[in-house]
Amino acid sequence: QSALTQPASVSGSPGQSITISCTGTSSDVGAYKYVSWYQQHPGKAPKLIIYDVSNRPSGVSNRFSGSKSGNTASLTISGLQAEDEADYHCSSFTSRGTNVFGTGTKVTVL
Amino acid sequence: QVQLVQSGSELKKPGASVKVSCKASGYTFSTYDVNWVRQAPGQGLEWMGWIDTKTGNPTYAQGFSGRFVFSLDSSLSTAYLQISRLEAEDTAFYYCTRDLTAHGTARGYWGQGTLVTVSS
Numbered sequence A: 001q002s003a004l005t006q007p008a009s010v011s012g013s014p015g016q017s018i019t020i021s022c023t024g025t026s027s028d029v030g031a032y033k034y035v036s037w038y039q040q041h042p043g044k045a046p047k048l049i050i051y052d053v054s055n056r057p058s059g060v061s062n063r064f065s066g067s068k069s070g071n072t073a074s075l076t077i078s079g080l081q082a083e084d085e086a087d088y089h090c091s092s093f094t095s096r097g098t099n100v101f102g103t104g105t106k107v108t109v110l
Numbered sequence B: 001q002v003q004l005v006q007s008g009s010e011l012k013k014p015g016a017s018v019k020v021s022c023k024a025s026g027y028t029f030s031t032y033d034v035n036w037v038r039q040a041p042g043q044g045l046e047w048m049g050w051i052d053t054k055t056g057n058p059t060y061a062q063g064f065s066g067r068f069v070f071s072l073d074s075s076l077s078t079a080y081l082q083i084s085r086l087e088a089e090d091t092a093f094y095y096c097t098r099d100l101t102a103h104g105t106a107r108g109y110w111g112q113g114t115l116v117t118v119s120s
Helices: none
Strands: A009-012 A018-023 A035-040 A047-050 A064-069 A072-077 A086-093 A099-101 A105-109 B003-006 B010-012 B018-025 B034-039 B045-051 B058-060 B068-073 B078-083 B092-099 B107-110 B114-118
Touching: A009 A018, A018 A086, A018 A105, A035 A064, A035 A072, A047 A064, A047 B107, A072 A086, A086 B045, A099 B045, B003 B092, B003 B107, B010 B018, B018 B092, B018 B114, B034 B068, B034 B107, B045 B068, B058 B068, B078 B092
Parallel strands: A009 A105, B010 B114
Antiparallel strands: A018 A072, A035 A047, A035 A086, A064 A072, A086 A099, A086 A105, B003 B018, B018 B078, B034 B045, B034 B092, B045 B058, B068 B078, B092 B107, B092 B114
């Protein structure tokens, strides 16, 4: 199972919006609504910020939103803040009953 | 509150074995499966597989069968990851996770991670 494809890095200025893509296939991202997104600060464990494509767990800022079109899922961070600087990973359920993560994206706040 | 507390860092020689523990608290252990995730230094996340906490039946992702074994001690609400015949490429952080909802696909809760270093 190949990793889902994410851009290596995305940057933006405070207050701006950025979008991170996560491209898979018709056997994973395109087949199910089970896409999750995780935020990981340096030296910390990942934290779930979006699940089932567009749902936010309790306590996660509404500046984070998720969507999906075809085989590509997207995470949008609006009103970018310094604390959003982190690595972001997507994940999807697959037709084999397994899970696959993305390659990861480093977000830099300029 | 839900907590997953993992055992501490390990330094092992090639060919040795290691057993990482993950103690769960704050919920009924058998209600939620435990997934394991690997992250090599500076790299992305890899899903290793999961263990059914009701039956103890493990499922391994491609590339994680053979030397990797998931197990449980339900009386201690603890899951284990054992890696045998360690190789330098096994150097990584290993995370146990619990799904946000039972039988879900979102890793809602994470242990703090255990760093396993394999070096001669």
